[in-house]
Amino acid sequence: xxxxxxxxxxxxxxxxxxxxxxxxxxxxxxxxxxxxxxxxxxxxxxxxxxxxxxxxxxxxxxxxxxxxxxxxxxxxxxxxxxxxxxxxxxxxxxxxxxxxxxxxxxxxxxxxxxxxxxxxxxxxxxxxxxxxxxxxxxxxxxxxxxxxxxxxxxxxxxxxxxxxxxxxxxxxxxxxxxxxxx
Numbered sequence: 001x002x003x004x005x006x007x008x009x010x011x012x013x014x015x016x017x018x019x020x021x022x023x024x025x026x027x028x029x030x031x032x033x034x035x036x037x038x039x040x041x042x043x044x045x046x047x048x049x050x051x052x053x054x055x056x057x058x059x060x061x062x063x064x065x066x067x068x069x070x071x072x073x074x075x076x077x078x079x080x081x082x083x084x085x086x087x088x089x090x091x092x093x094x095x096x097x098x099x100x101x102x103x104x105x106x107x108x109x110x111x112x113x114x115x116x117x118x119x120x121x122x123x124x125x126x127x128x129x130x131x132x133x134x135x136x137x138x139x140x141x142x143x144x145x146x147x148x149x150x151x152x153x154x155x156x157x158x159x160x161x162x163x164x165x166x167x168x169x170x171x172x173x174x175x176x177x178x179x180x181x182x
Contacts, residue, residue: 001100003058003070003108005046010059011038013066017089026122027087028147028154044071048108051077056109060088060101067092070105072117081116082109086131098131106135110163122147123155132159136166 011034018029018037032040044057053075060068068088075082084105088098109117119137121128133139137159145153 001097001104002061003101003104004061006041006044006057006059006069008038008041010066010069011035011041013089014041014069017068017087020090022090023087024150026125026128026149026154028149048072048105049112051075051080051082051113053077056082058105060097062092062097065092067097068101070101072105072109072114075114079116080114081118082114084109084117084119086128093127099134102131102135106161106166107168110166115163116160118158118160120146120156120158122149123157129157129159135161137161138165 014037015032015034017023018032023029040055041057044055046056046058048056050056055071055073056075057069057071059066060070066089068086070084070086072082072084084102086098086102086105088101106117117137118140119128119132120143121132123142129139138161140158140160143156143158146156147154
């Protein structure tokens with residue numbers, strides 16, 4: 001598993017992943033064309049030291065395959081915190097890639113001076129909650145009817161991790177399987 005800067009050419013894969021039924025069920029994503037997503041990718045940064053509020057977004061690769069995205073947004077320079085996000089393509093879920101990618105992102109963000117990271121996760125998104133807790137995030141509370149997802153009010157769990165709680169990324173991801181779906 002490797003994290004790389006996003007490129008506008010990644011927009012097609014990102015659009016495909018955002019159309020996944022499970023992703024749409026748990027995340028409040030605005031419909032966007034490939035062109036709109038390409039523009040958004042151009043505006044992102046891969047620089048984890050950036051605390052300007054600009055979206056940090058990195059692509060996740062297993063071998064030669066683009067398999068997901070991890071990022072940080074809603075950053076505050078004054079408070080030194082950011083909200084993390086992650087999205088892994090369906091064929092690659094359940095292989096430890098999300099955990100490895102999130103651990104790598106956490107390492108980079110804490111090394112860059114962030115002191116607190118948090119994730120906002122829809123109640124019922126068991127897989128995402130499992131990733132967050134396995135890497136060390138703690139459930140801090142629930143925001144009732146915080147998001148509207150496809151017109152439905154959905155409660156959001158807040159999971160947080162402090163730099164002093166971070167034990168590091170002593171995690172070896174599973175190698176990409178030979179039957180790669182790329």
